[in-house]
Every structure is written in C-alpha cells, then in structure tokens.
Amino acid sequence: MSWPPTEGVRFAVLGPLRVWRGSEVVSGGSQMERALLTALLLREGRVATADELVDALWGQERPRRGRTAVGTYVSRIRKALGPGLLVRESGRYALNVGQGALDLGVAQDLAAESERARAVDDLPRARALIGSALDLWDGESLAGVPGPFAEAQRVRLEEWRLQLVEAQVDMDLDLGNHAEVVSQLTALTAAHPLRERLCELLMLALYRSGRRAEALAVYADVRRLLADELGVDPRAGLKELQRLILQADGSLLHALQPSLETGPTEPPRPSQLPATVSDFTGRASIVRELTDVLSAVESRVLALSALGGMGGAGKTTLAVHVAHTVRLQFPDGQLYVDLAGTGPQAAEPNAVLGAFLRSLGLADSSIPDSLEERAALYRATLEGRRVLVLLDNARNAAQVRPLLPGTGGCAALITSRNRMVDLEGARLVDLDVMSPEEGLQLFTKIVGEERVAGERRAALDVIAACGFLPLAIRIAASRLAARRTWTVSTLTVRLADERRRLDELQAGDLAVKATFELGYGQLEPFQARAFRLLGLADGPDISLAAAAAVLDLPVEATEDLLESLVDTSLLESVAPGRYRYHDLVRLYARACAERDEQPPMEKEMAMSRLLDFYLATAARVYTIERPGNQLVDHLEPTAHNGLIFRDRQGALDWLYSEGWCLLACARQSSAGTLLRRAVDLMWVTRDLSESGAFSKQFESTAVALCDTAEALGDLRATGRAALVFAEAQSLLGRFDAVEQQADRVLMAAEASGDTQVMHRLANLRGTVALYQNRNEDAAAHFEYALDAFRLDGDRPGEASVLCNLSRVRLALGDTSRALSLAEESVAIYDSLGMSVRGANARYALGLVLTRVGRHSEARNMLNEARSIFQDGRQRLWEGQTYFRLAEVDLADQRPRESAAHAEQALALLTDVGGEWRRANVLTVLGRALNALGQTDRARICWQDALSIFDELNSVESQELQDLLADTATSSSRNAM
Structure with missing residues (x-):
C-alpha cells in the first residue's frame, strides 16, 4: 500500500495539515479554515451539523456569529478543493474523501494488516507494515491547527502513534534486535518517563543485551519517579519483569513473558542437515540402534550418541542418513556443523555457538562474547524445543561439550575419529569398515x-x-x-x-x-598441476581470479580447469566463482606438491603469484579509497597488475569478501622474498582492522609477521610490520602497547631508511599522546609528521596531520586555530575527492564546532562523516561518530537525543575499538541519563566505565570518581 497517491485530492493530518491536488499543493486557508477542514476530515465521511462544527472550532467560547463564520469557511474550502468534495445539504456538511486519500486512513489500514500478519506468525511482515504506518507521520499530528477538536485529536493520534511504536519495538525484540532498540527506547523513555510499557521494553532489551544491572536500574528510576510524581507503585507487569531479571530467568532470553502483554511468536525452525545419499548401503544394525536411541527420546531425557571410527569409514554418511530417518521426531529443527576435527584448525565452539544461535532466531547484537555465556544462552534457547543437533567430525569431547543441548526432548548425534569415552552419558557406537x-x-x-x-x-x-x-x-x-x-x-x-x-x-x-x-x-597433467598448486593457499576458499594468478593462466581457462576438478570430486564449488578443498583433500594436495612438483621452486612461485595478485589488487582498493595517497608508490613491486574495479562499491565488496583469504596469505608468506610483500599487503588492508570484522585476525597476523621479520633480520619488513601492529593496538585502545612498540618501529625504520614508516609513526604517536592528554608531546609528533609529509608532497598525509593538530589545539583551548586547521584539512581532502579519510576531517571539524557552541553545524558535519563511514564499512569510526553526536546533543541540552546516540555508539563498538572507547561512551551515556533523571542507570554506566579506566590506568578515572561522588547523595534505593 503506497501513499500518497499521484492523482486526485489527498489530505495529510499526521503532521501539519496538508492538501494536494495531483502534484499541486493546495492552500489549507486561514487557521480557522484549517480547523474546520480538520473537523470534517476526521469525521471520516460522516455529516456534521453547523453547531457541531462551531463546537469543534471554539468549544465553550463560541462567538455569536459562529454559524455564519462556519458557512463562510465552508464556501472558501469548497472553492479551494474543487467541486464534489465538500457537500452541503440542509445545514449539514460532509467531506467525501476517496479511498487511500487520507494518510490517517492508510495508516489504520496498515496497522490492521499488521495485526493480521502477526496473528499468523508472519512477524517480519507485521513489523514492516507497522514501520510503513509510522513512516506516514511527519512531525506532530495537526501541528498548528487551532481549536478544541484539533487539540483532542492531536492527543488521540499521539497516543495511537506511541502504541504503534510499542508494537514495533515489541516485534523487534521478538525478532532478536535487542541491542538495536536500546537507543530508541532510551530516547522514548526519556520523552515519556511515566509510560511503564516503554520502561518494560527497555528493561527487557537491556537484559537481553547483557546489561542486567542497567535493566534493574531502569526499574529503580521509574519506581522512584512514579512515587514522586503520582504517589503510586509500578504496575504488576513491571514488577514481575524486575523479579524475573533478578532471578536471571532463562525464559527472558528467547520469548516475551505473558505479563508483558505480547502475543506468541513461533521461533525459527532450522533445517541444516546435508542431503542424504540416494545409494546409502548396509549398516542396518547400526542404523537401527541409533534410530531407536534417538526416536525414544522423551521430554525429560537428552539423547546423546557418539559415532566413532577411522577416517573414511562413512561416519558422516551414516549419521546424516540416520538424522534424516528421525527428523520428523524433532519438529523444532535440525542443526548441523562440521567441526573440522581432523584438520589443523578445528572449529572453535564459540564460533559454532554463534552460528547456532543465529539459526535459532537470535540477532548478532544479542549474542554474548564469552563461550560460557553463549553456551548458557544456547541451552536456554533450546528449552522446551525438540531439536536434533548433528556435530560432525569432532576432535574431542572438550570441543563438543559446550555444543550439547541441556534440555530434555533434544538429541545430539556426534561423529569423530576418536572414541569419546570421556563424554558423559553418551551412547558410544564404533563404526568399522564395510563387510x-x-x-x-x-x-x-x-x-x-x-x-x-x-x-x-x-x-x-x-x-x-x-x-x-x-x-x-x-x-x-x-x-x-x-x-x-x-x-x-x-x-x-x-x-x-x-x-x-x-x-x-x-x-x-x-x-x-x-x-x-x-x-x-586419473587427472591429466595440467589438472594435476592445478590440484597441487591450488592446495598450497591457506585461505578458507579461493576465488576464480586468485586461482588464475596461482596457476598463471587466463581466467577463462582457469574456470574450465577448476570445473573439471569439481567433476572429479577433488574440488568443491561453494558459490559461483569460488572454490574450496575439503580439509583432507587439501592436505593430500600439499603432499602431492611436495612429492611431485617440478621444479621445486614452482611452489614458492605459485604463492608469490598469489601474493602479487592480492597486493596489487588491494593497492588498487587503497587508491580508490584514498585518492592521492602516496603510500602505494612505496610498496614492494608486483608482477601482477591486480583487478580493475568499475566503482568504489565493487572495490569494497572485493576487499571484504576476500578479507580472510588476504590475511591468510599474508600470514603464510613470511619466508624469503615473500615477507616484504606480505607486510605491505597488511599495510594496504588496514581497513579490514578498522571495520571490526577482521580485527582479531588482523592483529594476530601482524604479530606473526613482526616476529618473523625480526627473526630474519629484515629491518624494512620489521619496521613496517611493527607499525601495522602498533596501529592495530591503537584501534583497540591499547595506547601503552603502542608506545612500547614505537621504539622497535623507529629503530628498524631509521636503520633501513624507510621514511614512510617514520612519517606515519610520528602521526600515530601524536594520536596516542593526544588520547593520553599529553598535548605538548602530541603537538611535537604532529609537527614533525606535517613537515615530513609536506616535504614528500603527500597531500593526504598532510591533511591527516592537520586533522590531528586541530584536535591538539582544541585540547589546549585555542579554538580559533583548531577551527582553521580542521577546515584546511577538509578542503584538502575534498580537493582530492577523498571519501573515508575525508570523513575523518569532517569528524575533527565537528569536534571544534561542538566546542565553540555551533551545535547545529557540528551535528550536520558529524552526520556527513557518519554517513561516509557507514558507506565505507568503517564500523569503528561510525561508532565513534555516534559518540561525538551524543556529546553535541549533551552540550546542546538535548539529553534524550544524546542517550540515543550513545546507545547507537555502544552497539557499533562491540568487539571493535577496545574497552577504552567503550568506557568513553558509557561516560557520556551516564551524563545524558543523569540529565534525564535516570540516576541509578547513570551510576551503573559510570561504574562500568570507571572499572575499565582503572584497569587501563587511564587519566579519565578521576572524572568518573567525581561524577559518582556528585551523585552519591541522591536517592538510589535498590529495587525490592
């Protein structure tokens, strides 16, 4: 259902009163004429007498000639709207509004359709329909329309809008979007602090996001406010939710309680079993044994069978066959994972639990980080469900235990080469070779x-x-x-x-x-060569273009060759243009390469070609993201030209889809002539680290290359690898580690004469000093870097330092100089056509504008930066910009908006940016909540931040201690 229609006369009351005829805007007339038009519109076609309209316009203060005035207004409105719409008969009036011509009617139809969708458990559609209804509002309903009737309708429509918002948030929670709605609910409860339903939803969202103390603090705040303002206690639903949270009731993690007045939502039913083979043969007695065990599961019993045997014995085929045989006994779904226990890197239970929880309907934002918390949430989510879990190719019992359901009615079937005698309660079945x-x-x-x-x-x-x-x-x-x-x-x-x-x-x-x-x-020689060489790469899979580089063949010929290997079942096609070895086949391919590849140097040459391809292509992406940046001119030369991209979006798609493969290639390319290019590959893929998606892998790869370079005595590689590692530490907020690494970087760079490293190290050290409030040190580092970049003609480098110098001058109170530096940086980046880095300049300018009180301009500048960061997939900087927007709102005395922006920052900075940045956001969030009167929740935020700052030995600890001391005398009664 779309609105507004493109033809006819249509009206809007969900916002200022507006009228259109086709594409033409029609004047609503004088204030009183608009009030009369409103009274007729909201009667939805029913007739009104002149007296009723007089009451609608003036109420008890009706003028003596009110009926005459109504007649005059009617005549003017009829003339403006055209014939046939406003009808007068026997002193009665009616407005004929066509179907879909009034935004309120459309919103009502959407809401009703949403209720029908929710009734049949189509929650995504129901949520989308509510969203479409809410999108029709354009500010306050009937804004500026006078009269008692309009005022009463304004109140009614606002109440209905809030009910729709509550329904929308309700569905968001059922869909698992807990962390995402905390920001929205924080703003809503600030605007409507006595609306207990909103407080319930906020408590539940916080609890599901792992913020239990804050959830309880919300209850304490609203309980105190109700007592102070109305002299009443919270209603039963709110009290019951507080009790459940205090008890850490597991049911809160996966379903709304009946006391919260929500309807049931059917959870997803995963169906992940691989296809069973049509020619399954034999094993009749074992099939019968396993089927009997799994089918006999009762509501209070967990069925657990472990199928062991040597490699190639057919454990997976048998397990999948049995699982399909009993799948109807598990109507709530079947989960499957290959635990890769025979490979060098077995699947981590933590990662598997994350995938399982997502399949069971939980959003990423509601999934905790630690293994113990994920396992507990997994067991709670399976409570009351009948789900079969097939854990294939397990390494040992320790890998399996966190993945077992903890509830009766479920069953787990495990395959492993090892007999799991230490897996408590398991029915062990040994699978021998075939007869x-x-x-x-x-x-x-x-x-x-x-x-x-x-x-x-x-x-x-x-x-x-x-x-x-x-x-x-x-x-x-x-x-x-x-x-x-x-x-x-x-x-x-x-x-x-x-x-x-x-x-x-x-x-x-x-x-x-x-x-x-x-x-x-059976392979032809050219196939065998491809089989051997493609197995050398460590990545989880390989793209067609990368494979062509390894084999030194055109892409078309490579595709034909790889597809022929797929036909032999020695290679898998996981997606169009992407190929993968089974772990055991990869090991075998490498053994073949060791044995058969001639000359032996061909193996290193193949990896060199792959590294060249990745480095050259990544450098192209780097150039697209940073026009004018001269770093690419100082990289190791490559024999491959790399891929050419049509646009920035295609370049970013390539970078992030190849992220794991890029880092795996860099990590394994640490020998001989490959090392320097591997380090340079890390240098030009730093966006992977800043995005948050690859932070841990990036950091560990940087450490490995640092150690290798130092062991080999390669000073150039050591300096660059150590700088990349230091930058990764800075992104995580580990500033002391950066300073410790700086001497290592500087010594190697000076010895090798690598000026690029020295310039960028100075900029990095200045940034760290700035964060640590060592402003004079920061200024010295930045001035050195600025001179170096200018001497080198590196305009982007110069602009980057100007950004940072602007922040130093701001910290020293020189706002005039800070403003001019930031504006100069923005101008340089804009002249180069910069994207993400240009957003950094806007970010810096937004900070200065905030300090000088130009809040509206600061907000606009930061929103520009945030949009660019979001498009560039820079999650860290997008989160940081939301944090700065929260600071702007706080300075502009808009605490409700500040709290909402701070919550958005927290959601984005999960697992990226480090604890130091998270503590900064919590500090601002606490200030906003305190300004809103939510003192208990504010103190929880400050206490969390103080713990982080204390652990990091950060100077911000004193500020938090002062804030907590200032609020210590306020009432913070514990919830009963």
Whole structure:
C-alpha cells in the first residue's frame, strides 16, 4: 500500500495539515479554515451539523456569529478543493474523501494488516507494515491547527502513534534486535518517563543485551519517579519483569513473558542437515540402534550418541542418513556443523555457538562474547524445543561439550575419529569398515549392475584394495562410472600396483589418501598441476581470479580447469566463482606438491603469484579509497597488475569478501622474498582492522609477521610490520602497547631508511599522546609528521596531520586555530575527492564546532562523516561518530537525543575499538541519563566505565570518581 497517491485530492493530518491536488499543493486557508477542514476530515465521511462544527472550532467560547463564520469557511474550502468534495445539504456538511486519500486512513489500514500478519506468525511482515504506518507521520499530528477538536485529536493520534511504536519495538525484540532498540527506547523513555510499557521494553532489551544491572536500574528510576510524581507503585507487569531479571530467568532470553502483554511468536525452525545419499548401503544394525536411541527420546531425557571410527569409514554418511530417518521426531529443527576435527584448525565452539544461535532466531547484537555465556544462552534457547543437533567430525569431547543441548526432548548425534569415552552419558557406537557384501552393494549401485555382473571377482578385488572403506569405494566406483571405456579389471590392475597406492592404504587416515591417490592418478597433467598448486593457499576458499594468478593462466581457462576438478570430486564449488578443498583433500594436495612438483621452486612461485595478485589488487582498493595517497608508490613491486574495479562499491565488496583469504596469505608468506610483500599487503588492508570484522585476525597476523621479520633480520619488513601492529593496538585502545612498540618501529625504520614508516609513526604517536592528554608531546609528533609529509608532497598525509593538530589545539583551548586547521584539512581532502579519510576531517571539524557552541553545524558535519563511514564499512569510526553526536546533543541540552546516540555508539563498538572507547561512551551515556533523571542507570554506566579506566590506568578515572561522588547523595534505593 503506497501513499500518497499521484492523482486526485489527498489530505495529510499526521503532521501539519496538508492538501494536494495531483502534484499541486493546495492552500489549507486561514487557521480557522484549517480547523474546520480538520473537523470534517476526521469525521471520516460522516455529516456534521453547523453547531457541531462551531463546537469543534471554539468549544465553550463560541462567538455569536459562529454559524455564519462556519458557512463562510465552508464556501472558501469548497472553492479551494474543487467541486464534489465538500457537500452541503440542509445545514449539514460532509467531506467525501476517496479511498487511500487520507494518510490517517492508510495508516489504520496498515496497522490492521499488521495485526493480521502477526496473528499468523508472519512477524517480519507485521513489523514492516507497522514501520510503513509510522513512516506516514511527519512531525506532530495537526501541528498548528487551532481549536478544541484539533487539540483532542492531536492527543488521540499521539497516543495511537506511541502504541504503534510499542508494537514495533515489541516485534523487534521478538525478532532478536535487542541491542538495536536500546537507543530508541532510551530516547522514548526519556520523552515519556511515566509510560511503564516503554520502561518494560527497555528493561527487557537491556537484559537481553547483557546489561542486567542497567535493566534493574531502569526499574529503580521509574519506581522512584512514579512515587514522586503520582504517589503510586509500578504496575504488576513491571514488577514481575524486575523479579524475573533478578532471578536471571532463562525464559527472558528467547520469548516475551505473558505479563508483558505480547502475543506468541513461533521461533525459527532450522533445517541444516546435508542431503542424504540416494545409494546409502548396509549398516542396518547400526542404523537401527541409533534410530531407536534417538526416536525414544522423551521430554525429560537428552539423547546423546557418539559415532566413532577411522577416517573414511562413512561416519558422516551414516549419521546424516540416520538424522534424516528421525527428523520428523524433532519438529523444532535440525542443526548441523562440521567441526573440522581432523584438520589443523578445528572449529572453535564459540564460533559454532554463534552460528547456532543465529539459526535459532537470535540477532548478532544479542549474542554474548564469552563461550560460557553463549553456551548458557544456547541451552536456554533450546528449552522446551525438540531439536536434533548433528556435530560432525569432532576432535574431542572438550570441543563438543559446550555444543550439547541441556534440555530434555533434544538429541545430539556426534561423529569423530576418536572414541569419546570421556563424554558423559553418551551412547558410544564404533563404526568399522564395510563387510565385503556391503562394499559390493555400494560399488554396484554406483557403477551399475550391468558392468559389475560379469566381473564380480574383479569388483571384490577393487573393494579389498580400498580397504573396505566406504569413502574409498565410493570414489573408486565414481571414477569408473565416469570412464565408460574402462572395465572393472582395468581399475583392479591400477589398484593392485602398489606403486600407485600409498603403503598405508589399510590403516587409518591413509586409507582416505589412497582413495585420493586414485582420483589424482586419473587427472591429466595440467589438472594435476592445478590440484597441487591450488592446495598450497591457506585461505578458507579461493576465488576464480586468485586461482588464475596461482596457476598463471587466463581466467577463462582457469574456470574450465577448476570445473573439471569439481567433476572429479577433488574440488568443491561453494558459490559461483569460488572454490574450496575439503580439509583432507587439501592436505593430500600439499603432499602431492611436495612429492611431485617440478621444479621445486614452482611452489614458492605459485604463492608469490598469489601474493602479487592480492597486493596489487588491494593497492588498487587503497587508491580508490584514498585518492592521492602516496603510500602505494612505496610498496614492494608486483608482477601482477591486480583487478580493475568499475566503482568504489565493487572495490569494497572485493576487499571484504576476500578479507580472510588476504590475511591468510599474508600470514603464510613470511619466508624469503615473500615477507616484504606480505607486510605491505597488511599495510594496504588496514581497513579490514578498522571495520571490526577482521580485527582479531588482523592483529594476530601482524604479530606473526613482526616476529618473523625480526627473526630474519629484515629491518624494512620489521619496521613496517611493527607499525601495522602498533596501529592495530591503537584501534583497540591499547595506547601503552603502542608506545612500547614505537621504539622497535623507529629503530628498524631509521636503520633501513624507510621514511614512510617514520612519517606515519610520528602521526600515530601524536594520536596516542593526544588520547593520553599529553598535548605538548602530541603537538611535537604532529609537527614533525606535517613537515615530513609536506616535504614528500603527500597531500593526504598532510591533511591527516592537520586533522590531528586541530584536535591538539582544541585540547589546549585555542579554538580559533583548531577551527582553521580542521577546515584546511577538509578542503584538502575534498580537493582530492577523498571519501573515508575525508570523513575523518569532517569528524575533527565537528569536534571544534561542538566546542565553540555551533551545535547545529557540528551535528550536520558529524552526520556527513557518519554517513561516509557507514558507506565505507568503517564500523569503528561510525561508532565513534555516534559518540561525538551524543556529546553535541549533551552540550546542546538535548539529553534524550544524546542517550540515543550513545546507545547507537555502544552497539557499533562491540568487539571493535577496545574497552577504552567503550568506557568513553558509557561516560557520556551516564551524563545524558543523569540529565534525564535516570540516576541509578547513570551510576551503573559510570561504574562500568570507571572499572575499565582503572584497569587501563587511564587519566579519565578521576572524572568518573567525581561524577559518582556528585551523585552519591541522591536517592538510589535498590529495587525490592
């Protein structure tokens, strides 16, 4: 349903009274004429007498000639609207408004449709419809329209709008958007502090966001306010919610309580099981045993079975088959994960729990960080549900335990190469190799009865050569099925030749390698080379363009080659243009590279080509994001030109989609001639760290390259790697660590003559000194950096330092100089066509404008910066800008808006920016809440901030102590 329509006469009352005829704006007339038009519009077509209209316009103070005035107003309105709309008959009046021509009517229809959608559990649609209704408001309803009728309608429409907002937030909470609505609810409760329903929603949102103390503080604040203002206690629903929060009731984490007056919302039902194989064979007794255990689960019992066995025994195939057999016994869903227990990097339970919780309907913002908290939330979310969890390829019991449901009615099925004798309560099932009969059945189903019937003995020999391992049999049979000119005996001869098989064919993992050897032996030489070399890269997958670089082939030829490997089942196509090895196949490919690649240097050359591709392409992205930046002129040269992007969006898409692969390549490229390019790759992908999505991986990779460079005695690489690491520490708020690293950077840079490092180190050290209130030190560092960048002709570098100098002058009270420096920085960036870095200049200018009291200009400047940061996916700086907007609002005596912006900053700075920045935001949030009279919640924020500052030994601790002392005498009674 769209509004406004493009034809006819239409009216708006959800905001100032407005009238249109087609695209033409029609004047509503005088104030009294607008009041009369309002009275007719909101009667929704019903007739009104002249006396009723007089009452609507003047109430008890009606003039003597009121009826005459009404007639005059009617005539003017009829003339303005045109014929047929305002009808007069026998002293009665009516306004004929067409369907969809009044915004209020459209909003009512949307709200009713939303209720119907919610009644059938279509929560996303219901929420969207409410949002569309609220979007029709354009400020205060009937703004400026006089008269008692308009005033009464204004109150009614505002109350209805608030009810819609409450319904919308209610649905947001049901959808798991807890952290996102805290900001909105903070502003709403500040505007309507006695509206208990809003307070309930805020308490629940805070609790689900892991902010229990603040949730209880909200109750204390509203309880005190109700007593002071109205002399009453909170209503029952609010008291019950406080009790549940005090008890940490798990039900609050996944469903609204009936006392909160919400309707039921059906949780998502994940269906993640891989497809079962159509030719599943044998294992009848084990299938029956597992099916009986899982199907017999009762509401009070957790069924737990662990399926163990050697690699290639068919554990996953069997487990998936059994899971599909019993899936109807688990109507609330099935979860699946490959725990990668056989690989070098097993899946972390913390990450798996995050994926599971998202699949069960929780938003990222409501998922806690620690393993213990995630496990507890996971168990609480499964409470009362019947869900089957398939944990495939587990390494050990310790990896599995946090992933087990804690509730009756659920079941877990685990596969592992290790017998999990230390997994309490598990039904252990050992899976051995197939019997000859079962192996022959599987082989025949794949190859075909006709081809096997005349060569039964040869087929049994093939099965025996495969060690009766299901995976080996399946791959061997598939290869034969794809080679119509081969006989079964041909395959038997190839397997009988021990030179074509690994000696370890009959034992453990080596049986799987023997099967891979068979598939590898069928490859043409150019396929085998690709198989070996592509397995060298550490990334989780590889793009078509990156693979072309590794193989030194055109993209089209590479795609044909990779698709042929997909056909052999040695490579997986995970998405168009992206390919992946199974972990075991990757290990086998690398073993083949060690054994077969000639000349041996080809392996290093392949990795060099991949590194060149990533570095050259990342440098192009860096240039697009930072026009005029000269850093790219000082990078190690590459033989690859890199990809060319049509626009900035495409460049950013590439950077963030390849983030893990880029960092993995940098980490493994630490030998010989690759090291310097690996370090430079980190330098030009710093946006990955600032985005927050890759912060931890970026930091650990920087540390590894630092250590390698120092061990190899490469001073140039050491200086650059140490600087990248120091910058990562700065983003996390670890300023003492930056200073400790600075000497290491400077010594290496001076010894190698790397001026780029020295310039940027000075800028970084100045930033740290600024954050630590060492303003004179900061100024000295910045002046050095400014001279260096100007001497080098580096305009972006110069603009960056001017930003920072502006902040120093601001800290020293020289607002005039601070303003001119910030404006000069903005001008330089704008002249270069800068995007994200230009936003940093606007950010700095916004700080100065805030200090000099030009709040409206500051707000506009910071909003410009925030929009640019958001488009550039710079989550850290977007969050920081919301923090600065909160400061502007606070200085402008707008505490409600300040609290909302601070909450948005907190949501964005989760897991990025470090605890120091979070403490700064909590300080401002506390100030805003205190100004709103929410003293208890304010003190909770300040106490959290003080704990952080104390741990970091930051100078801000004294400010927090003073704030807490100032409010210590105010009433902060504990909630009963």
